[in-house]
Amino acid sequence: MDIKEIQSLIKFVAKSGASEVKLEMEDIKITIRTGAAGHEPTSYVQQIPMAHNQMMAAAPAHEEAPSVEIAAKAEANEDDKYITIKSPIIGTFYRKASPEKPVFVEVGSTINKGDVLCVIEAMKLFNDIESEVSGKIVKVLVDDSSPVEFDQPLFLVDPS
Incomplete structure (x- = not known):
């Protein structure tokens, strides 16, 4: 499973309204949680065996989570006046x-x-x-x- 498939899965879960989805395969375990009523950004945790190629594929996923959180906070501050x-x-x-x-x-x-x-x-x-x-x-x-x-x-x- 590559990063694009994981991102697609996150988007699908966020649109579905589910609060938590767990996916386990032979070499990967993913948990996707969405915040209550949209207050928290979608987050996920991956647990992967120590194979070098798989760790390299997982690295960008961890880098993107903070940017989503920062964007959500900036939008929340803008919406405070409403x-x-x-x-x-x-x-x-x-x-x-x-x-x-x-x-x-x-x-x-x-x-x-x-x-x-x-x-x-x-x-x-x-x-x-x-x-x-x-x-x-x-x-x-x-x-x-x-x-x-x-x-x-x-x-x-x-x-x-």
Whole structure:
């Protein structure tokens, strides 16, 4: 397994929403963990026997983890000035009421307190998620039709 395959696996696990995946093969053992609600970058640990070629292939993987962490911290500092709207329930996130209707809000939309931002389906019930603040949508943090956890950030809002 080369570094590109490992990176592809990490991206796949991050998109899947799984919190931890373990992969064991004859000569390699990989554990991929994703942070709760996107607060931590994806991380992984490799345990490889002391073969020279395999250690050389694993070296770039360890160098990349800090750069991902630094980028995540820089983005977090930039987002501190915004209000985060979080999921009040566990379920499936939908940006529109039905497939043929327009999305509730786009990036750049001005919202008021009480406006419907999205719908979260939980146990076959569709729950309107209303804004508790007024402002402008800066970022949509969840893809349409994705599972969401309780207290997971959904939107960033600029209150000014």
